[in-house]
Amino acid sequence: MYIIIDTSSVNADLKLKNAGIVKLTSKAKDQGYRVCFPRVVIEEMAKHYSENTAKALKDLKRAAKILDDETETLVLNETEVETAEEIVADYLPKLRKRIKELGAEILKLPSRDQQHEILKKAVKRIKPFNSAGVGYQDATIWANIMDIMLKFSEHEGIVKPKVILVSSNHTDFCNSDKFDLHDDLAAELEEIGVPDIAVKIVKTLDDASSELTTHTDKIISDETLAFFKDPIYASSTFRREVEKLILDKLSFKAFNSSEVGLGDIFEDPTIDMMHEDFDYSAIEAEILSEEEISISLKVSLTCQLDVFVDKSEAYHLEEGTLSIYDHDWNNHYVAAQLEKQVWFEVNLITSNNFQEISSFEIEASEELNDEMEFD
Numbered sequence: 001m002y003i004i005i006d007t008s009s010v011n012a013d014l015k016l017k018n019a020g021i022v023k024l025t026s027k028a029k030d031q032g033y034r035v036c037f038p039r040v041v042i043e044e045m046a047k048h049y050s051e052n053t054a055k056a057l058k059d060l061k062r063a064a065k066i067l068d069d070e071t072e073t074l075v076l077n078e079t080e081v082e083t084a085e086e087i088v089a090d091y092l093p094k095l096r097k098r099i100k101e102l103g104a105e106i107l108k109l110p111s112r113d114q115q116h117e118i119l120k121k122a123v124k125r126i127k128p129f130n131s132a133g134v135g136y137q138d139a140t141i142w143a144n145i146m147d148i149m150l151k152f153s154e155h156e157g158i159v160k161p162k163v164i165l166v167s168s169n170h171t172d173f174c175n176s177d178k179f180d181l182h183d184d185l186a187a188e189l190e191e192i193g194v195p196d197i198a199v200k201i202v203k204t205l206d207d208a209s210s211e212l213t214t215h216t217d218k219i220i221s222d223e224t225l226a227f228f229k230d231p232i233y234a235s236s237t238f239r240r241e242v243e244k245l246i247l248d249k250l251s252f253k254a255f256n257s258s259e260v261g262l263g264d265i266f267e268d269p270t271i272d273m274m275h276e277d278f279d280y281s282a283i284e285a286e287i288l289s290e291e292e293i294s295i296s297l298k299v300s301l302t303c304q305l306d307v308f309v310d311k312s313e314a315y316h317l318e319e320g321t322l323s324i325y326d327h328d329w330n331n332h333y334v335a336a337q338l339e340k341q342v343w344f345e346v347n348l349i350t351s352n353n354f355q356e357i358s359s360f361e362i363e364a365s366e367e368l369n370d371e372m373e374f375d
Contacts, residue, residue: 024212037105161199162198165202245360323336345364
């Protein structure tokens with residue numbers, strides 16, 4: 001059985017280091033799944049990495065030039081820039097090595113027959129192509145899947161997916177945002193005697209991992225719950241390390257207004273300070289291997305946020321709600337602060353003895369951060 005990775009599911013982790021891919025590949029190995037990256041996905045990842053780093057280097061050089069002009073000081077080390085450029089140029093070999101380290105594999109290009117099918121679909125605008133004929137990369141991924149599905153042709157006993165496709169791109173693979181396989185693709189499977197249940201599309205790496213959950217996760221989940229809910233463990237090394245990482249990652253972090261539950265009038269909210277009033281919920285744990293555990297949880301803190309507010313909106317909000325510290329930030333905005341409880345989602349990987357955290361991610365939980373109302 002196979003898990004196929006689409007570029008959209010790893011765009012935020014092009015070096016394949018975050019908890020999502022580590023958890024998935026580990027669980028897949030335990031459950032007998034093969035995690036596969038189509039060749040076209042590798043090429044897309046390299047393209048995105050090159051574009052991202054090229055922009056970052058360009059922005060860095062532009063900023064350095066401004067500082068050079070303003071301070072008459074050379075602030076950019078050209079040797080380090082050259083080193084960074086060499087690292088960027090070495091991305092593909094390192095990516096292939098990382099995929100091998102994860103126990104995953106790179107699929108070959110689709111068979112000749114499937115490449116012919118891609119051409120036919122492009123002309124007829126059959127999914128994954130859209131009405132404008134765009135969709136070659138997605139069609140190539142689907143062609144890889146069809147090559148796999150041919151192994152199960154006329155199999156009458158399929159009751160669970162043989163392929164899990166991880167892709168946030170529901171417009172090309174699905175009928176709707178419910179991630180139900182598109183009728184065009186289901187018809188292709190039917191033509192070779194494979195039921196559409198054989199291919200399941202999920203939105204994220206975590207969704208794919210959830211398809212592989214084992215009963216042993218419950219034991220670890222209870223232990224993890226104790227770390228965050230039982231007062232006995234409030235000062236434990238593990239909990240203190242988690243809370244230190246939370247504070248470090250969030251310090252001076254900027255968000256979109258909607259992410260932290262603020263209306264559009266509060267622009268560029270940025271965390272200035274945090275009360276350490278941690279409140280935890282939705283704590284879940286899963287065993288990745290004999291050595292590692294994946295933990296996901298939600299945590300809230302009271303945050304002091306720097307915001308910018310249009311002058312026409314600001315003054316009637318000032319009493320008790322908004323603390324304006326610069327009434328004339330510029331011609332249009334005041335600079336101010338407000339306090340709000342903000343919820344975040346945390347995903348981390350720790351050793352099975354809860355002594356070493358090897359991966360940690362945190363982001364605002366827009367779903368839990370209700371919009372703050374003001375009179």
